Amino acid sequence: MTRDPGGRYTVTLDLDGVTDKAGLMDRVALALALPDWFGRNWDALADSLADPTLWPERAAGRGLLVVVRGWRPYADARPEEWRTAQEVFAQAADRSPALTVTLDLGGTS
Structure with missing residues (x-):
């Protein structure tokens, strides 16, 4: 995790090896250090991502950039889940x- 030149705090959401929704939710919870009560469903994910009080402390007042990498295998294996x-x-x-969420398009991961 680093700060981008624009001042936003950057978190890498690494989906390498993720093959299902449960794995995605686990990785998000880990990357963003979400509380134990994070519901691990789509609504909870949307709410958590949109709630600056749940972001890493360093993002306060700066904004948050989430860079999703290693997403292609998951997208290929579960296209409907990935669209969601x-x-x-x-x-x-x-x-x-x-909040900005961007997909890392580099490489094959």
């Missing part, structure tokens, strides 16, 4: 202008 995940990322960013 992308919709959730977009909805959360719409609800919280200080």
